[in-house]
Amino acid sequence: xxxxxxxxxxxxxxxxxxxxxxxxxxxxxxxxxxxxxxxxxxxxxxxxxxxxxxxxxxxxxxxxxxxxxxxxxxxxxxxxxxxxxxxxxxxxxxxxxxxxxxxxxxxxxxxxxxxxxxxxxxxxxxxxxxxxxxxxxxxxxxxxxxxxxxxxxxxxxxxxxxxxxxxxxxxxxxxxxxxxxxxxxxxxxxxxxxxxxxxxxxxxxxxxxxxxxxxxxxxxxxxxxxxxxxxxxxxxxxxxxxxxxxxxxxxxxxxxxxxxxxxxxxxxxxxxxxxxxxxxxxxxxxxxxxxxxxxxxxxxxxxxxxxxxxxxxxxxxxxxxxxxxxxxxxxxxxxxxxxxxxxxxxxxxxxxxxxxxxxxxxxxxxxxxxxxxxxxxxxxxxxxxxxxxxxxxxxxxxxxxxxxxxxxxxxx
Amino acid sequence: xxxxxxxxxxxxxxxxxxxxxxxxxxxxxxxxxxxxxxxxxxxxxxxxxxxxxxxxxxxxxxxxxxxxxxxxxxxxxxxxxxxxxxxxxxxxxxxxxxxxxxxxxxxxxxxxxxxxxxxxxxxxxxxxxxxxxxxxxxxxxxxxxxxxxxxxxxxxxxxxxxxxxxx
Numbered sequence: 089x090x091x092x093x094x095x096x097x098x099x100x101x102x103x104x105x106x107x108x109x110x111x112x113x114x115x116x117x118x119x120x121x122x123x124x125x126x127x128x129x130x131x132x133x134x135x136x137x138x139x140x141x142x143x144x145x146x147x148x149x150x151x152x153x154x155x156x157x158x159x160x161x162x163x164x165x166x167x168x169x170x171x172x173x174x175x176x177x178x179x180x181x182x183x184x185x186x187x188x189x190x191x192x193x194x195x196x197x198x199x200x201x202x203x204x205x206x207x208x209x210x211x212x213x214x215x216x217x218x219x220x221x222x223x224x225x226x227x228x229x230x231x232x233x234x235x236x237x238x239x240x241x242x243x244x245x246x247x248x249x250x251x252x253x254x255x256x257x258x259x260x261x262x263x264x265x266x267x268x269x270x271x272x273x274x275x276x277x278x279x280x281x282x283x284x285x286x287x288x289x290x291x292x293x294x295x296x297x298x299x300x301x302x303x304x305x306x307x308x309x310x311x312x313x314x315x316x317x318x319x320x321x322x323x324x325x326x327x328x329x330x331x332x333x334x335x336x337x338x339x340x341x342x343x344x345x346x347x348x349x350x351x352x353x354x355x356x357x358x359x360x361x362x363x364x365x366x367x368x369x370x371x372x373x374x375x376x377x378x379x380x381x382x383x384x385x386x387x388x389x390x391x392x393x394x395x396x397x398x399x400x401x402x403x404x405x406x407x408x409x410x411x412x413x414x415x416x417x418x419x420x421x422x423x424x425x426x427x428x429x430x431x432x433x434x435x436x437x438x439x440x441x442x443x444x445x446x447x448x449x450x451x452x453x454x455x456x457x458x459x460x461x462x463x464x465x466x467x468x469x470x471x472x473x474x475x476x477x478x479x480x481x482x483x484x485x486x487x488x489x490x491x492x493x494x495x496x497x498x499x500x
Numbered sequence: 501x502x503x504x505x506x507x508x509x510x511x512x513x514x515x516x517x518x519x520x521x522x523x524x525x526x527x528x529x530x531x532x533x534x535x536x537x538x539x540x541x542x543x544x545x546x547x548x549x550x551x552x553x554x555x556x557x558x559x560x561x562x563x564x565x566x567x568x569x570x571x572x573x574x575x576x577x578x579x580x581x582x583x584x585x586x587x588x589x590x591x592x593x594x595x596x597x598x599x600x601x602x603x604x605x606x607x608x609x610x611x612x613x614x615x616x617x618x619x620x621x622x623x624x625x626x627x628x629x630x631x632x633x634x635x636x637x638x639x640x641x642x643x644x645x646x647x648x649x650x651x652x653x654x655x656x657x658x659x660x661x662x663x664x665x666x667x
Binding site: 203 | 551639660665
């Protein structure tokens, strides 16, 4: 029973934290107090549920417990709180016909307000919306816990004193504000998908936080094509999660991955979402990225990958989202379509781009083209360069293996 | 690595952005890009729950000094339009004489008052003027302040600072 309760509480924490916390904020108008009360509610669940059983609707139970705790504290501390700045929110009674009336959306838009820096938006979203502890957020972004705690405290103070409103933006600002939220979700995902530093390739906690955020946004704003496209992208990429590293811990390239183990359920969900997004709106950045992932997901084997289609999609993407990194990826796709010399020629102009000066994947891509062309010495130099720029240990091991391989051929 | 172009893209494409995440205290600055709008009409009137904000207009004084009469006129018309849109939310506001007209007071080593000619901070961008506003929240202020011509001036910008509420 205790194990079962512990699992139920853990699951409710993962799935319902945002709902419980956001509803409590509405009452307290103060993030710190709401955090305290939400944590209390989960602690109370651990004590009460073994005796009284797991409630049929855990989120409702937890919300009631957190709000009761808040009311209790508010009554006791009424005089003290008069001096604190409270969150700015509309007093209007929520109207049921307003589909965007959800406290979780208020919370997300507040955490991702443009008056907060991008890294602050990310930290607040992980802490307040996903319910990660400060220690977990600090670990994810490789900063000391004290630094992360200070950043989060400062951000909460700025929200209160500058009165960043606890509100879903008006329709004329919604698209732009959704864009900022999606960038936060995407950055959380990419940071988790290939950890910038460390012993493991993936930070599963961040990947899962990003996907659950995207799912929540999609649930709350189902007609937003941009959200559907981002969720599709994340699911299509994550479908390959289990096949990216071998049993012995070696990095497996897309060409080496065991496609039978790709998650078909996630792929068909992603393709469905993408199809729906494309029906609603002309392709956007995330939709095109998802389309590229879908081409890979649907290719029965590596050899049957439709590289012309992929190059064509990168051509569309560079129009929508001009970036030297898109150019690099397009060059790699051209290399697969037209051969390594064509790829090498396409990425040549990128070598002078200062934005890619310390970008390890440019060196790694160049090294691989040179390796295929059996230009062993320049290939070795390029692998060495990639190694000095890479801090993820799984990627380093892969590059070191390739370097040894080309050095064996190289006269030097 | 090259063999996994999708991994490339997703794991790394935006690495140039994700790198910013690990910088502990780099403030990327507020990205105000709010379109002009009538900010929440009707909300202001009758709301007692208001806060004060200072709008600090910073810019390159040389460029302000080099404006033609017509440019100057357009600037003043834009400020008049801002004041009309903000209505009773404007509590005060003035244009300031150039920083070189300033006089700064500090303490000298002997504990007396040292008077110096010029601004406190001698920078290329100087404080050129201010407004004191009253508003319900930051979104309302951003929507209004985005109409100020200095936001769109290139060399200039507007900083929004909440005023300390002493209760």
